[in-house]
Amino acid sequence: MFHVEQSNKTMFQDKYDVIVVGAGHAGSEAAASAANMGCSTLLVTMNLQTIGQMSCNPAMGGIAKGQIVREIDALGGYSGIVSDKTAIQFKMLNKSKGPAMWSPRVQSDRMRFAEEWRLMLENTPNVDFYQEMVAGLIIENNVIKGIKTSLGIEIKAKTVVLTNGTFLNGLIHIGEKQFGGGRAGESAAYGITEDLVKLGFESGRMKTGTPPRVDGRSLDYTKMREEKGDEKPHKFSYLDSSKPLIHQRSCWMTYTSETVHNLLREGFDRSPMFNGRIQSTGPRYCPSIEDKINRFADKDRHQLFIEPEGWNTVEVYVNGFSTSLPEEVQFKALRSVVGFEKVKFFRPGYAIEYDYFPPTQLKHTLETKLVDGLFFAGQINGTTGYEEAASQGLMAGINAALKVQERDPFVLKRDEAYIGVLIDDLITKGTEEPYRMFTSRAEYRTLLRQDNADERLTPKGFDLGLAAEERLIRMNHKFNEAEKMVSFFRETSISPEEANPVLEIKGSSPMVQSDKMYKVFSRPQIDLEDIVLFDKVKEYIAVNGLDEETVEQAEIQVKYNGYIEKERNNADKLKRLEDVRIPDNYDFDKIKSLSYEAREKFKKIRPVTVSQASRISGVNPSDISILLIYMGR
Numbered sequence: 001m002f003h004v005e006q007s008n009k010t011m012f013q014d015k016y017d018v019i020v021v022g023a024g025h026a027g028s029e030a031a032a033s034a035a036n037m038g039c040s041t042l043l044v045t046m047n048l049q050t051i052g053q054m055s056c057n058p059a060m061g062g063i064a065k066g067q068i069v070r071e072i073d074a075l076g077g078y079s080g081i082v083s084d085k086t087a088i089q090f091k092m093l094n095k096s097k098g099p100a101m102w103s104p105r106v107q108s109d110r111m112r113f114a115e116e117w118r119l120m121l122e123n124t125p126n127v128d129f130y131q132e133m134v135a136g137l138i139i140e141n142n143v144i145k146g147i148k149t150s151l152g153i154e155i156k157a158k159t160v161v162l163t164n165g166t167f168l169n170g171l172i173h174i175g176e177k178q179f180g181g182g183r184a185g186e187s188a189a190y191g192i193t194e195d196l197v198k199l200g201f202e203s204g205r206m207k208t209g210t211p212p213r214v215d216g217r218s219l220d221y222t223k224m225r226e227e228k229g230d231e232k233p234h235k236f237s238y239l240d241s242s243k244p245l246i247h248q249r250s251c252w253m254t255y256t257s258e259t260v261h262n263l264l265r266e267g268f269d270r271s272p273m274f275n276g277r278i279q280s281t282g283p284r285y286c287p288s289i290e291d292k293i294n295r296f297a298d299k300d301r302h303q304l305f306i307e308p309e310g311w312n313t314v315e316v317y318v319n320g321f322s323t324s325l326p327e328e329v330q331f332k333a334l335r336s337v338v339g340f341e342k343v344k345f346f347r348p349g350y351a352i353e354y355d356y357f358p359p360t361q362l363k364h365t366l367e368t369k370l371v372d373g374l375f376f377a378g379q380i381n382g383t384t385g386y387e388e389a390a391s392q393g394l395m396a397g398i399n400a401a402l403k404v405q406e407r408d409p410f411v412l413k414r415d416e417a418y419i420g421v422l423i424d425d426l427i428t429k430g431t432e433e434p435y436r437m438f439t440s441r442a443e444y445r446t447l448l449r450q451d452n453a454d455e456r457l458t459p460k461g462f463d464l465g466l467a468a469e470e471r472l473i474r475m476n477h478k479f480n481e482a483e484k485m486v487s488f489f490r491e492t493s494i495s496p497e498e499a500n501p502v503l504e505i506k507g508s509s510p511m512v513q514s515d516k517m518y519k520v521f522s523r524p525q526i527d528l529e530d531i532v533l534f535d536k537v538k539e540y541i542a543v544n545g546l547d548e549e550t551v552e553q554a555e556i557q558v559k560y561n562g563y564i565e566k567e568r569n570n571a572d573k574l575k576r577l578e579d580v581r582i583p584d585n586y587d588f589d590k591i592k593s594l595s596y597e598a599r600e601k602f603k604k605i606r607p608v609t610v611s612q613a614s615r616i617s618g619v620n621p622s623d624i625s626i627l628l629i630y631m632g633r
């Protein structure tokens with residue numbers, strides 16, 4: 001046991017503003033945001049080699065997740081910059097749908113991603129680092145005072161952000177074998193759950209899984225379909241210093257087959273999923289291969305995406321083949337996949353069970369309701385995914401800093417950001433299975449697009465002292481120029497001679513007299529990307545030196561203005577309920593006419609506005625009408 005007083009004096013400052021426990025995606029963003037907001041920050045993690053480690057697939061973004069990375073970037077977080085610097089392939093998913101659905105995704109270089117995170121953090125003033133397991137928390141009278149490490153060192157802090165990911169009492173399963181671990185090759189963390197449960201926190205168990213990694217040199221790519229990146233790749237970060245990729249690496253696609261399924265079935269009796277060893281709930285939308293075979297028995301094949309793990313490694317990730325079957329069953333089955341006949345393993349797939357804390361125990365700031373100054377972010381809150389974790393880390397770091405600085409909390413609303421939807425869902429509805437973001441979870445997804453995260457959030461990030469002024473200037477310039485371009489379209493006429501060649505190609509009826517460009521571009525046959533086909537538009541872009549992002553913004557405003565306006569109006573109407581606040585410690589038992597279920601849920605979740613109350617499952621419109629009356633409306 002260390003002599004605590006002595007060691008503290010030499011090793012750490014007396015009291016940190018913020019201690020962040022864990023340096024995964026949540027912890028790294030939390031440390032960066034708190035430090036960039038001027039707080040003395042200590043990042044304590046079990047292994048400094050694994051800062052920003054991608055536990056599962058080497059990719060960032062994707063449907064709804066890509067929007068989250070853009071939002072993190074717009075606020076001044078690091079995930080977008082790190083992702084751009086370490087990408088090996090870029091794709092804008094859903095490009096054939098409306099811009100509300102466009103979702104950026106990169107394939108990442110796993111080792112470079114972690115390296116870049118560490119470099120970024122090392123270059124962030126106010127961040128101290130320490131490698132050790134945090135084994136407990138110092139809490140006095142329900143106020144956080146600091147942490148205790150496994151060596152017995154006590155480190156004091158005004159606030160603590162817990163981002164333990166899959167490590168709390170983590171248990172790894174491969175077939176019938178099971179052993180403690182937070183990730184393959186890393187030990188589990190013990191002590192924190194027990195401390196918190198003693199204080200009255202409720203905890204639960206969840207599980208997740210990952211596929212085998214294989215040697216790319218042993219694969220026959222000639223038998224697979226090549227999946228190239230976008231011809232004109234975009235990027236995540238709004239900063240001009242972040243550059244789109246010039247060269248890209250391809251991914252590949254192949255399929256499982258009946259033979260593969262039969263070989264996998266041979267191991268089902270030893271599968272921890274099916275023999276009752278794993279009881280906890282896994283991510284429904286990322287099922288294991290054994291789960292897919294079981295649930296979709298009529299399907300004779302499943303897609304597998306073969307993803308390189310980086311620029312300079314032969315290791316390959318077998319996306320779609322997540323499994324916890326015995327390693328020899330995984331291997332035998334994989335050898336029957338087309339292109340994998342000679343496959344060599346780097347690492348087998350596995351499943352992991354871990355503790356989480358139902359997130360209804362949190363406030364919108366991600367501070368716990370039970371312990372003042374203690375924040376939770378990431379997988380510890382029952383979410384899954386790097387992006388979900390990173391965004392919570394950012395918000396917890398911001399709010400921890402604001403608390404230290406005695407400033408107002410920072411909460412994003414559901415019509416302002418996917419991050420707002422994520423946190424509101426978690427704390428209002430809770431989650432019984434690993435929560436991942438989807439566009440369908442956002443009621444205002446036309447407002448929450450990947451192209452306008454800077455407009456929505458950069459001014460807020462700037463006011464917080466997080467987003468640099470450069471971001472604000474860039475954002476203002478882009479939207480001013482886009483607005484001018486839309487005005488030009490509204491005010492300027494286009495003649496039939498100028499418009500008809502394009503209208504003809506697009507199958508739109510020819511014009512007989514001049515009309516305003518805006519009206520012509522609003523025709524349903526003219527798609528978003530067709531606007532730049534008109535010579536007059538090309539000329540405007542050249543004369544004004546506009547970049548692609550600005551032009552795209554103007555195009556979106558022309559083609560989607562109606563939808564955007566409608567959604568804005570709906571969101572504004574709902575604000576009425578958002579403004580009706582429910583006093584802290586309100587006695588819901590006073591309202592006898594509430595349904596039993598609504599009253600019990602209100603007492604447990606303690607909504608802070610009538611709007612939040614209305615989103616709690618089991619609460620019906622009549623409960624809300626009654627609540628409004630009691631709130632004086």
Ligand code: FAD
Nearest residue numbers: 022023024025026046055056134165167189378379385389
């Ligand atoms: P993590 O990335 O897990 O980071 C936790 C950090 O905390 C680590 O640095 C760890 O060392 C540190 N730490 C933990 N406890 C302590 C302690 N007591 N003291 C000091 N440091 C501590 N996501 C998906 O979206 N889809 C998937 O299919 C998927 N599959 C997964 C499969 C596996 C096997 C695993 C492990 C994860 C999977 N994930 C998946 C989840 C994804 O990895 C996480 O959602 C994401 O990494 C969570 O980020 P986080 O920051 O919350 O935690």
